[in-house]
Amino acid sequence: xxxxxxxxxxxxxxxxxxxxxxxxxxxxxxxxxxxxxxxxxxxxxxxxxxxxxxxxxxxxxxxxxxxxxxxxxxxxxxxxxxxxxxxxxxxxxxxxxxxxxxxxxxxxxxxxxxxxxxxxxxxxxxxxxxxxxxxxxxxxxxxxxxxxxxxxxxxxxxxxxxxxxxxxxxxxxxxxxxxxxxxxxxxxxxxxxxxxxxxxxxxxxxxxxxxxxxxxxxxxxxxxxxxxxxxxxxxxxxxxxxxxxxxxxxxxxxxxxxxxxxxxxxxxxxxxxxxxxxxxxxxxxxxxxxxxxxxxxxxxxxxxxxxxxxxxxxxxxxxxxxxxxxxxxxxxxxxxxxxxxxxxxxxxxxxxxxxxxxxxxxxx
Amino acid sequence: xxxxxxxxxxxxxxxxxxxxxxxxxxxxxxxxxxxxxxxxxxxxxxxxxxxxxxxxxxxxxxxxxxxxxxxxxxxxxxxxxxxxxxxxxxxxxxxxxxxxxxxxxxxxxxxxxxxxxxxxxxxxxxxxxxxxxxxxxxxxxxxxxxxxxxxxxxxxxxxxxxxxxxxxxxxxxxxxxxxxxxxxxxxxxxxxxxxxxxxxxxxxxxxxxxxxxxxxxxxxxxxxxxxxxxxxxxxxxxxxxxxxxxxxxxxxxxxxxxxxxxxxxxxxxxxxxxxxxxxxxxxxxxxxxxxxxxxxxxxxxxxxxxxxxxxxxxxxxxxxxxxxxxxxxxxxxxxxx
Numbered sequence: 001x002x003x004x005x006x007x008x009x010x011x012x013x014x015x016x017x018x019x020x021x022x023x024x025x026x027x028x029x030x031x032x033x034x035x036x037x038x039x040x041x042x043x044x045x046x047x048x049x050x051x052x053x054x055x056x057x058x059x060x061x062x063x064x065x066x067x068x069x070x071x072x073x074x075x076x077x078x079x080x081x082x083x084x085x086x087x088x089x090x091x092x093x094x095x096x097x098x099x100x101x102x103x104x105x106x107x108x109x110x111x112x113x114x115x116x117x118x119x120x121x122x123x124x125x126x127x128x129x130x131x132x133x134x135x136x137x138x139x140x141x142x143x144x145x146x147x148x149x150x151x152x153x154x155x156x157x158x159x160x161x162x163x164x165x166x167x168x169x170x171x172x173x174x175x176x177x178x179x180x181x182x183x184x185x186x187x188x189x190x191x192x193x194x195x196x197x198x199x200x201x202x203x204x205x206x207x208x209x210x211x212x213x214x215x216x217x218x219x220x221x222x223x224x225x226x227x228x229x230x231x232x233x234x235x236x237x238x239x240x241x242x243x244x245x246x247x248x249x250x251x252x253x254x255x256x257x258x259x260x261x262x263x264x265x266x267x268x269x270x271x272x273x274x275x276x277x278x279x280x281x282x283x284x285x286x287x288x289x290x291x292x293x294x295x296x297x298x299x300x301x302x303x304x305x306x307x308x309x310x311x312x313x314x315x316x317x318x319x320x321x322x323x324x325x326x327x328x329x330x331x332x333x334x335x336x337x338x339x340x341x342x343x344x345x346x347x348x349x350x351x352x353x354x355x356x357x358x359x360x361x362x363x364x
Numbered sequence: 365x366x367x368x369x370x371x372x373x374x375x376x377x378x379x380x381x382x383x384x385x386x387x388x389x390x391x392x393x394x395x396x397x398x399x400x401x402x403x404x405x406x407x408x409x410x411x412x413x414x415x416x417x418x419x420x421x422x423x424x425x426x427x428x429x430x431x432x433x434x435x436x437x438x439x440x441x442x443x444x445x446x447x448x449x450x451x452x453x454x455x456x457x458x459x460x461x462x463x464x465x466x467x468x469x470x471x472x473x474x475x476x477x478x479x480x481x482x483x484x485x486x487x488x489x490x491x492x493x494x495x496x497x498x499x500x501x502x503x504x505x506x507x508x509x510x511x512x513x514x515x516x517x518x519x520x521x522x523x524x525x526x527x528x529x530x531x532x533x534x535x536x537x538x539x540x541x542x543x544x545x546x547x548x549x550x551x552x553x554x555x556x557x558x559x560x561x562x563x564x565x566x567x568x569x570x571x572x573x574x575x576x577x578x579x580x581x582x583x584x585x586x587x588x589x590x591x592x593x594x595x596x597x598x599x600x601x602x603x604x605x606x607x608x609x610x611x612x613x614x615x616x617x618x619x620x621x622x623x624x625x626x627x628x629x630x631x632x633x634x635x636x637x638x639x640x641x642x643x644x645x646x647x648x649x650x651x652x653x654x655x656x657x658x659x660x661x662x663x664x665x666x667x668x669x670x671x672x673x674x675x676x677x678x679x680x681x682x683x684x685x686x687x688x689x690x691x692x693x694x695x696x697x698x699x700x701x
Binding site for chain 2: 200209215224228
């Protein structure tokens with residue numbers, strides 16, 4: 001005896017339904033965020049420049065606050081911004097602030113400076129890695145726009161008397177969405193009209209076609225690309241200074257707004273910050289690149305925690321708030337004990353206040 | 365032994381039928397979703413998307429927007445996939461050129477040459493290789509293959525094959541087309557080799573024995589009897605490998621040099637592939653308030669999907685043709701896996 005077709009279909013649907021429900025059940029049981037017993041899990045993701053700092057913050061903080069578990073990831077500022085916005089991470093780390101139009105579409109996103117960072121221009125030119133070659137925006141714009149030799153007039157005139165090799169420069173750029181790309185291309189945009197009219201600045205820009213130019217993933221990828229390739233040049237976050245020094249890479253002196261050539265040192269970074277920090281608006285989204293001042297280093301920036309003002313629940317909101325308050329505090333995570341290890345500079349007191357005001361907005 | 369009762373039988377039929385239909389359902393669902401996601405980009409970029417070289421997200425921080433064909437995008441936004449299409453095709457081609465002979469060598473060795481115990485051991489190793497996560501291959505590519513190409517193999521090739529335009533220098537950094545192709549080759553060898561081995565093992569013994577009875581050498585046996593008999597199945601294996609190579613993301617991202625806006629000028633040039641580019645650009649694309657950057661990546665994904673689909677659909681056409689030419693038994697060795 002055969003069952004009617006309708007019966008066949010019905011049993012099939014029932015089985016499929018049971019399968020679907022059980023699968024859905026699997027999906028809901030594994031969610032991040034707070035669980036019972038006051039335990040809260042937070043995910044921090046984003047900037048590979050800020051990553052080393054979070055990595056020394058988190059163990060110290062969670063050792064004293066055992067109910068909080070924080071996972072850190074170095075994925076690039078683009079990921080930090082997008083994952084904090086879509087809710088898959090509670091803390092997004094970014095060297096770049098969010099753009100106006102995107103912020104309008106995602107109201108309630110906070111851009112909170114946690115420290116001041118800088119960016120080095122590193123190179124690997126045998127024999128010249130210990131001399132701190134002088135470079136400026138137009139020379140870098142040329143290097144990243146067309147095939148350029150190390151003895152190009154644009155570089156030679158900045159380094160009189162220096163014996164430069166006639167070798168093709170390998171410009172290395174970030175392939176992932178990166179706040180380092182953002183501040184580097186801001187330096188080029190602010191200093192070089194042709195770059196401003198062309199590629200301009202962003203987390204991910206449309207790099208001009210340069211034969212042999214390569215993309216690298218994250219600051220670790222940049223350092224590795226420099227190490228592996230002679231005659232290469234790249235922009236690397238200051239928190240990777242120990243690694244670039246260990247790799248014996250060259251570090252360029254950059255021409256600042258006033259025309260002087262400076263290295264990223266605590267003094268020059270502070271000088272640049274002092275020139276600009278007073279103009280910081282309430283929402284703290286501002287570029288600190290190409291500051292005026294005789295001693296100002298041209299590529300510095302606020303390191304941002306990108307946070308959704310409205311967290312999933314009260315426990316998570318409190319945990320994020322407490323952690324950021326500690327991290328910002330000059331006696332906590334904002335102390336030189338932590339910042340010196342990654343060569344960051346502390347925020348001026350008035351900016352700490354602005355940031356704390358923003359942290360206080362976090363709720364659920 | 366009792367026959368299944370009718371209701372059990374109909375249950376099995378119905379569930380297996382639904383499972384079979386679900387494959388088709390998911391295929392069309394994915395296609396439909398990607399099409400919907402890509403639609404604004406298709407309208408905005410038009411046909412230019414297919415052969416355009418520049419890929420630009422536009423100036424997100426400028427606050428200016430343009431409207432083209434009724435679709436809004438940041439000023440300067442422009443999308444063309446040619447660089448990534450060329451990167452995908454060329455890296456996959458290099459992978460096939462290297463992987464197919466090696467894989468067939470492995471398959472012939474395992475089925476025709478090696479003693480049974482050795483064949484079993486090597487066979488397990490080959491299958492193990494196919495289970496290695498792609499990021500591991502990527503790391504190996506960055507640490508070993510790229511420096512090797514940059515400082516050794518590339519220079520050797522420019523000296524020996526430099527008269528062929530595409531092999532002439534400069535070699536550059538090592539990351540690029542050749543390194544990506546070589547890493548992909550290693551990743552698809554286990555796939556092609558394992559399937560080819562299974563197919564070669566199915567060549568009927570009496571056919572081989574007839575050949576041996578006629579006094580052919582082992583090499584002649586492989587060349588004139590085994591390979592022609594298994595040809596259509598081997599082509600199926602190669603296409604599976606090709607599909608893997610075209611879709612591979614992580615390992616390629618790590619060794620390709622992520623070129624953008626520039627076509628490769630030689631075999632050592634940095635390239636970008638469609639899959640790798642989607643991963644590299646997706647995060648910052650999400651900060652485009654108009655959504656155009658994500659739509660463009662969806663169109664890129666749609667294009668990759670269509671290409672893979674077309675390649676797979678071509679298999680029956682190609683293999684049936686080969687069968688006729690080779691004059692072998694139609695359908696022999698043509699089982700799909």
